[in-house]
Amino acid sequence: MTERAREREPEFTFELRVCRWAERAWEPAREDSAVLVARQLGTRDRRWDTIVLECDPVGLETRACFGSERLDSDLLGVVRHAPREWSWYRDALPEPDYPWRYVREAIHRAADRGIVESRKRDGRIELRRRWRYPDWVRRVVAVENKPDLDASAARALADQVERDVALALADEAWVATRRTGESVEPALLERLPVEAGILAFDATDGNGLDDPEVVWHPRRLGVDDPGTRILDRPDGGTHDRSAARFEYAAPAWKLDKRLEIAERAYERGWRSYADTMRPDCRHFELRDPAGPLPWCAAKGRSPTDRECSGSCPSFSPEPPAWRTRGWPIEGGPGKGQKRLLDRQRRRRRE
Secondary structure, eight states: OOHHHHHHOOHHHHHHHHHHHHHHHOOOSSTTOEEEEEEEEEOSSOEEEEEEEEEOHHHHHHHGGGOSSOOOHHHHHHHTTOOSSOEEHHHHSOOOSSOHHHHHHHHHHHHHHTSEEEEEETTEEEEEESSOOOOOEEEEEEEEEOSSOOHHHHHHHHHHHHHHHHHTOSSEEEEEEEOOOOSSOHHHHSOOOTTSEEEEEOOOOTTSOOOEEEEEOOOOOOTTSOEEEEEEOOOOOTTOOOOOEEEEEOHHHHHHHHHHHHHHHHHHOSGGGGGSSOTTBTTEEEEOTTSOEEEETTTTBOOOTTTSSTTOTTOOBOOHHHHTOOTTSTTOHHHHHHHHHHHHHHHHHO
C-alpha cells in the first residue's frame, strides 16, 4: 500500500484489518483455545472497536447446538438453569428481579427455538434442558483502534481505556495504532494506562497481510474481582475541585455481562459490516477473498460504513438482469458477496 493510499484509508478499514489479523494470528493464553473476533460490541455505556474471544474448543462446539443466533439475557437465564428432569419453572429457575411473566415469555421463546423443552402439566409450565449450556468463553480481550493517534484522540482514548481498566470487564485491554517508524512510538508517550497493551501496525504489504508489533504488553485485569464503574470525573483544571463519582460492579454482574457480549460476538462476528453497507451497489467489491475488505470502485478506495449507503451520490443499484442470473451469483453479485461473508463467519464458529 502506498503512503498516499495509507493516508486515505479510513479508521473503519483499519478496524477491519485489525479484526482480520486477530482472526488469523492472535496468540491466545492457551494454545488449545479457539479464537472468535467481533467488532463494535459492549455494554450500554461502552462499546469496544474489536473483541477477541478465546474459547474452549469443546465448549464452542457444544454452543453450536443452541443455534447461530445470540442468546439474550432472558434466554441465558433459562438455558443456564434448565434442569435435567421435568420441573416447574419456578422451582427450576432462580428468583428473578423482574416479574415472572417475562420468564414465561423467555421459556416459550427458548422452546420455539428448540433449545429447551417445555410442557404444561396441571396448569403449570414445566421445562427441561436439551443440552447443558457450556462454559465456552475463556477470556475476553478488548481492542481500541486509533490508526492516527494525535493529541486530541489520545486524550479521549486515555479516558476510555482508564474506564475499561477500572471496570475490568475484559481480561485485557489493548490499543491498536499505526506504526510511525519513529525510534519511540508516540503512543508510548501518551497518558495511556500502563495496564493497557499497545499494538503498532504497519501498512499492508504486497500480500495484504498486516505486520503488528507489540510495543507494550498488557497486564491481566481482575475480571473476578469487583470492578469500578466511573460515572463522572473532574476535568482536572486549576479551579476544578469537584469529586469523582463511581460505583462498584459486582463480579456476578460482570460474569453475566461478559457472557452476553460473547453471545452477541458469536452471532455477529466482524464480517457483519455487509449488513450495514450496500453490497447491492454495482460499485461495491470485496478485495482479498481470504480476508475480504470492502472496496468502492467509484471512489477508488475503501468506503466507511456510513459512506456506503443509499444516500451516497455514487450509489447505483444492480441492474435487474444481474439478479436473475443463475449460479454462482444467483440473486446478483451483492447477494453472492453476503453469502461469502456468511459462510466464512459460520466456519469460524464451527
